[in-house]
Amino acid sequence: MEEQVAALREKGVSAFYFNSSLTDTEMDFVVHSLTRFRSQYVMLFTSPECLFNVRLQNVLSHWKGNSQLAFIAIDEAHCIDSWGVGFRPDFTRLGELKKFGTAMAAFTGTATPHTLQVVIDRLKLQQCTVIKTSFMRENLFIEVQEKKDNAKKQVATILQEKFQNSCGIVYCARRQDAMDMAQELKKHKHKCHICPWHPK
DSSP: OHHHHHHHHHTTOEEEEEOTTSOHHHHHHHHHHHHHOOOSOEEEEEOHHHHTSHHHHHHHHHHHHTTOOOEEEESSGGGGSTTSTTOOGGGGGGGGGGGGOOEEEEOOSOOOHHHHHHHHHHTTOTTOOOOOOOSOOTTOOOOOOOOOSSHHHHHHHHHHHHOTTOOOOOOOSSHHHHHHHHHHHHHTTOSSOOOOOOOO
């Protein structure tokens, strides 16, 4: 969430996040900002676990009362299904958001037909449009190479030789590996924006 908000703010979009990493004082600041902010667009990122916090429910009611609540987007919607991958109980309550009477969309990349129906039912999405695309991506492929002594330098060389002027993600097992990989790419003077990231 923090990274998404930071990226949007860099582009001039008014964005906030509200999650359990914030202190009570920080939560109060976000709520105060959301109810008094004067901007054409404001985006709030939160989790189902925090969404039903009284403070955020008051924000949503305030927005609805002032005709400011335009859209609710739910990511990782497969978590709504108790048999789905990564089930989280608070996701099952998201259908309660229908009381705000605003447009709602749910997104997932891993829903089986059963999970899709559970999502539609739990979110009360009557007569909704379902958009499905294939998980087959022509621009993605897997290639296995033997690991050499300096694996990070090997990756940097492969990127330089085969993927110049392309976008991509280098996956690393540990946070330190991600930081080291970023340093190696910078040493090779890759003309790109390099941003190491690894969850805590």
